[in-house]
Amino acid sequence: MSEVKQMVKELANQYGRSNESLLPILQGIVTKELHISEEAMIEVARELDMSAAQVYGTATFYSFLDTRPTGKYVIRVCKTITCMMHGKNQIIRELENLLKIRLGETTHDGVFTLLETNCLGQCHKGPAMLINELPFTELTPEKVRKIIIEYRNREISAN
Template identity: 45%
Template sequence: MSINEILSRFEPRPENLLSILQAVQESHPTHHLTPEDLKAVARYLNLSYSRVYGVASYCSMFNLEPRGRHIIRVCDSPACQLMGATTVLDELKNILQINENETTPDGEFTLETTSCLGVCGIAPAMVIDEEVYGNLTPEKVREIIEEYRRRESK
């Protein structure tokens, strides 16, 4: 979907800025906003580029750098911590050969932590894109990542 198609889904009102930036970011396979995106949004809403850039760079939900095709978020809130979230995170770092907030060189995975995902009953938990995984162990994490890699190679 082009940026103009995305913009046309919203009224050109400044209060729609966050929703528009979110929709534009989601439309990119690399889950980020480019300077061209920010300029187009600024023009559409009749706002200055610096105002739009300021919002995009301030809000943690927006990314100005490319991210992986799949975003892995490991819960690091207390229930998951107690159930082994650190081991899960360490295993992911080991498998993917990246640290937290980094993207694999092939652009497939970005690894992040997040606060409670609301599924404490299946701690430790993580979400990959929109898919929730729980009761994680290092072995289970390895299988999940292998499954993603298998799917990608088809």
């Protein structure tokens, strides 16, 4: 049994095999694999006895269920109006400069992916962003530089 098949089976054992189990299973895959691959979706469809297209439809509906490979750290900058007025465009420009990628891309070492997201609910502390599940608020270009350097250093010491 392939690794993906095994993982999906375990998730289905944990969350069940009804239609309502689909979302927790997909979240479980993202927690483990960072994104949901074509192979994983097929296995979910098989386990839950539904069409693969329906799994794809559900997965693409949710912004936080990535269907394309992402880096180890996914940076999501809030794109909504309040954060924009607090200067999210400068934040994105700073991130693009630091990481040498454009919005929507992943660094060549596979460590960072830069995305925009809908409202994070931090309007009073904008601009805001998430790195994986951790929120960062009241961002300035300097603050962003510090955060990225910290993550980079962590990566270096981990290797």
